[in-house]
Amino acid sequence: MFPGLDPISGVTAGAHQAEVLIKFFGLIPLTKVKSIRENLRENDTLRDYLEKYPFNPARFLSKYHQHREVALEPMRNYLDMAYVGIITIGTPPQEFRVILDTGSADLWVPSTYCNSMPCGGHHIFKPQLSSTFRTLGRHMNIAYGSGQISGRVGYDTVRVGGLVDENQALGLSRKMHGNFMDFSVFDGILGLGYPGLAIKGTTPVFDNLWEKGLLSENVFAVYLSSRRERGSVLMLGGVDPSYYAGQLNWVPVSQPLYWQVAMDRITLNGTVIACKGGCQAIIDTGTSMLTGPHTSVANINHKIRALYSYGGEYRVHCDTIDTLPDIAFVINGISYPVPASAYTRKVRNGWAAGGRETNTWILGDVFLRLYFSVFDRTNNMIGLAPATASL
Secondary structure (H helix, E strand, O other): OOOOEOOOOOOEOOHHHHHHHHHHOEEEEEEEOOOHHHHHHHOOOHHHHHHHOOOOOOOOOOOOOOOOOOOOOOOOOOOOOOEEEEEEEOOOOEEEEEEEEOOOOOEEEEEOOOOOHHHHHOOOEOHHHOOOOEEEEEEEEEEEOOEEEEEEEEEEEEEEOOEEEEEEEEEEEEEEEOOHHHHOOOOEEEEOOOHHHOOOOOOOHHHHHHHOOOOOOOEEEEEOOOOOOOOEEEEEOOOOHHHEOOOOEEEEEEEEOOEEEEEOEEEEOOEEEEOOOOEEEEEOOOOOOEEEOHHHHHHHHHHOOOEEOOOOOEEEEHHHHHHOOOEEEEEOOEEEEEOHHHHOEEOHHHEEEOOEEOOOEEEOHHHHOOEEEEEEOOOOEEEEEEEOOOO
16 A cells, blocks of 8 residues: 655655545556667667767757647657666557557557667557557657657557556657667657647647646656666555655756756765856656766766777776765755666676767766656656665
């Protein structure tokens, strides 16, 4: 039984509220899988891939225009998504492995309409087999840093975390430009960002669940385990406090589009090394690394004596990891330290890869494995607390 939790005070709700929460609490187990970048590296093809498809940093803070029938997603890095959940679409249900992504808002999967080679290696949605599918002929076009997806918008029943979301808008891929999907172990993406990021005229999955009264609270939460096969979970409509230690620290969302917050500074051994005077950061479950502006990332890597590699990556000798200091991200007056064991990842030849460069700070899975996160849509706030080490 999961007790209810007041999203601001952190006070546990009474027994009656707890019973209601059980009825409306959706849990989606997440599986930690290898990112596209890891798959490419293990096959010695990462360098060739990045040369052929140059990395295009995520332009999270840039303004963009959405036409009536076209969704233009700001260019996002697509190589570092690493946690997937299982959903079904249609009647009878068809199963898909999707990234649960706070950095976007649309749901899309490959479909029988797709005539691109990458679609062949994934689960394909067959709308003709679903009695609840309908389409209005609307088109979609979503651009990522490593390619582009185009197709059409349909509506069908989506089952997620035990919840039945009827008449849900979803993108059905028709063309995939670039071969990034060749190396992915997921089929599509389920976005958990704000509706302003979604295809115009459509309602994202989480908003649909809330508007239909399927959730007891207008919140969702994420716990990411470092274990590959089990432990990670997405909670829809409530919070289980056994997944974090202490109290949640609440941070206002600075721009309700992405889950974006104001960050005070970044320190190393108590000294400010980046984000001096404040900056913006995005809490993103769809990016596995910590990323930031070129100058800031270069300065941090210089401080820890990391060497530039390629594709925006830096490397340090594995023998030095135990001597490297924590990098502390100070948000709303609270320090969130990230140790070297978390901000590095062992690769071949005794080297460990570090952070990467983008136009703004993105606190991805490296950060979220350490800090349990609650995304509160009613109050436009994010709650952070140290994640429970093991469950």
